[in-house]
Amino acid sequence: MSKSYMVPSTDVPGFSNVYRHSRYKDGTHGGNYSDVTTIYELFMAMERIQPNTDFLGTRRFYPESNRYGAYEWLSTTDAARVVDDFGSGLDKIYSTYASQVSSQSSQQPLGIYSNNRAEWILAELSAVRTRRYSVGLADSLGVDVFESDIDASELQVIVCSIDMIPRMLERIHNTPHIKVIISMDRLDCSKPTTVTQAFSIVTTNELKSRADGLGIVVMDMDQVIEIGRVSPTKPKPPTPSDYCTLCFTSGAAGQRKPILATHASLTHAARAAHLSMQRRNATFLANVPLSHIAGRSSIYALMHDLVRVGFPADGAVDNIDDMQVLRPTVVFAFPGQLDRIYKEVSAATVGAGSLAGFLARIGYRSKLRSFRSKGRLTHALWDRITFRKVAQKLGGRVELVITGHAALSGKVQDFLRMSLSCRVIQSYMQTEITGCALMQTLDSTATGIVGVPQPGFDICLRSIPDLGHNVTDAPCPRGELMIRRDDISVSHLDSAYISEYGSSGWLATGDIARLNVDGTFTHLGRISSAIGTLQGQHKTPEYLESVYSEHELVQSVFLHGDECERELVAVVVPNPNKFVPWARQLIAKPHAKLEDLCAIKEVAAAVTELLKAHASRLQVPQTDRISAVHLEPLSFNQVSSEFYTTTSAVRRDVVASYYGPVFDALCQLHDANDAVTVSPSCISDKTFFIKDLKGVSE
Template structure:
């Protein structure tokens, strides 16, 4: 029986039938939360429904030990008062320094430039209070990206963590629209934070003097709050069709796109997520970038119910420590992090040798089989012996883990379900859909799919015959995923032609190739722009291959490459240092050699290629998908060049390809691919 509802007689030539959530067959939401039409109304309703409840939590930085304390909480009432006062202060700031409306949007933008912290969300709620919209500014992929966002959006007022200010002032000529900078951190240095720990009253005084000399008005958040208290203003609340945020997409294949999203878009997508299932009430850890849609979509979704939000301390390396301090019930992340967690846990369990390894393998298999049989996530024996210790590393209180951004390999999904003793589900969405489109239900124990359409969201496929994907394919229709919903964005900022290219009538063309499985769930196959045809005339899906290769314990990350002139695949492999170094040193017979030297050792490289080939065979990768040569890169892609990785942890393929092009060319020359034998059939598997 199909898990999705198929709308009768909705097929048209070149397009599949329309798929919907089975409980919302008319394609609309029910009346739950229908009185909430804007994100500000959502915030106000959350405060009213949960007075004086713990809401936003942070760990105080302890400067004397360079550590963090326990989570401390602002209540809903305290946050509401802060939003009102800071919002009034912003009204005064805009009135004096930036009264003009943006000519494109007819509203005023507020830039927010910081890692996740409670001030980020207080700032956006304060902006919404007066019908402003936010512009999430990020520099995670390079200085120029922050300047691009400020200039493109015409930002005049920006709120940021204090560590961003010196560089902004040094490069102020490159952001001519900027007039006001507001620091989230206090200028009096009475409270040390992760962002201001390197600052003193003297260094801040120099910043203030420099800002004044440059004609930039510099405030801290506390002074703006005091201004709002001294000169309060009446709210000018947004309407549902007003813009809520301008979000610059990750740009994996092209230049940045400014996606304009309305309050209606966000409310519709977050409501769809929360009415689709009974999510556990409790605690959510916020670490995925608030500058992008996915994290805010999740926060808004959980604000429809009772949830408190704890922010990470700013360093991914300390994420487990934050989880142990917070003990979240819900954790959302990207597959890249779950793959790394899998590699570490797998090497400590199913990768262990000897009697202990036999027992741990038995424990994992037994737990996975129990879950697949529908008998729950708790095992009377193995949890006490093995899995409770693993779950404790992640706080010991997880009820659900949500994976977004791209697909998660089914072996990783099932393994983590066993280790964490909770369900790990997958979903799908884009910036242009204001968050989610499809999601597995919290009781769905299937794997390798992104679930079914959320309530009120229509999904269909469009044939891409030139790539061999057709909606008439059997047993699974295949094609480009198309979305029609009130959650779909309104337009790209100031780019009507680009908007028109993305839309097919009322349908958003996502650029992702998917298949509808016999049970009605949807599986991602590849992004259209990332698929390439090899010299064997076979379509290669590099990201699908990378998802599999990345599950090898010796691999941290990978980048698979070829082109239409070559018959072989090559790759850049970033080894997992924890497991790779000792493995490679044993091959060389020298425990003193560095990872840089190891990565250029021909014997190690050859053994790594053999490991990857065995892994390919084990995972039924077709012969055309087996890597022939590798370049071992000792540094993570983000260290080689921060611009290689998007804020949502995807690889910018065009930049990586350009950087490693000489290395790829040398590997192809070494292979002599023009003389290589042809494999012939695209569905021939490695073990044939």
């Protein structure tokens, strides 16, 4: 039985049929939450229906011990009061210091620049109270990109944490639109955090004096709130077609682009995710950057039936201590964050060499068999012996983990399912659609899929004959993923919309997908990252990388191929827990270190053969099999922080450029009939080679 609903007679030449959620066959949300059309209405509805309930949680900081304590909560009612007062204060600030409109819109933007914290959400809600829109800012890609984002957004008012003020004042000449900087932290330092420890009344007064000399007004949120209390204004609620936020794409496929998203677009995506997740009274850790749309869309989805949102201490998004204190029931995380949890937990359980590790491995296999056959996530014996302790590391109450924006390895997905005894599902999302368009169903036991269309979304595929992906492929059509819904409404520098299929309004995502026999979709990779080989074939490396990463010796893989190469080659980062003992035994050197093992050509040759055998078992076509590997002892994010975007997507052009000399050497020396050895000094003294090592078996 198909898990998606195929709309009859909707296929036209070059396009597949249209697919929808099986419970929402008319392409709508079925009337659910139809009264909520803006994010402001969503917030006010939550406060009206459930007043005085916990909403935004912050851990109290104790400067004497330099530690954080329990979460302290701002209720829905108190949050509404802050939004009203701060929103009124912003009205006064804008009328006094800022011009009325920008060149982009009749609405005014409000910049928000900080790590995740309650004030981030309060600032955005305060902005939309008077038809303004937020601009999420981050400096993870460098100061030049950060300043370019400010300039492109024409920001005049920015709300930020106190530690961001000095760096903005230092380069204020590069952001000439800025008129007002509002500190989330008190300028009198009377409410200490680890951020304010580096400041005192003396230093903040110096900051204000310096700002005055530059013609910049600096104040804190409490001062703006007091202005609003003294001079309250009436809300001017946004309409569905008003802009709610400006976000920047991650830049994985090249240049970052600003996306102006409407309230209609955000509420549609949030409502769809809520109907799929089916969570009520959730506790949620906001550990995905709020400057990215995924960080907020997950919160908005859960706000439909009340959510307690806890924020990480110090903005440390991978802090396990936060989870143990908050005890969340729902977690959204990028694949890179889940990979780090997997490495830490697996090393202490199934990767351990002790009796406990032996039992954990038996328990894991037992639970996985039960899950595959019966869908069960718990086991009375193995949970008590091993996995309950693992679940406690994340608070012990996690019911659902959702990930998206990049592929999650199947072995990581299954391990987290078994060790946490909870649902772990993948999704497909883009900044342009302000949330998830596809998501695995809660009862899914599969890996390697992004699920089914979300309620209210139309999905189809468009053939890409130049890359050999066609909707006529049997039994599984392939092509560019196309998305449509009534109120996708964003402003994009380079329009991604097309009108080639039926009526206008289809979003061409630039991603390649496959429709599986059961009606689910698999994300194969970006069109822009497809690689060609000497035979004229084009490969989608992201999907193949996820396949090869399933091998127990492998942590991550980067595939490479171009028109001068006969076959695919790869940089492989080994899984140290499995790789080191295996390699030591292979070469009979019981004390060899990881970096030394990676430099031995016989070890890399053996890995190559194991990956070929792995691909053969999974029926990967011969032309998609790796012919040679370069073993990299460091994880890719250790090699260079520039390898990934903020959403954990691989910046393929950066990685390919870094390892370019290796690939160039292979291209020059590769001979289909002869083995060669290449040792490019520009990477390291590690050996990069092509050689068949016969007689090696898994």
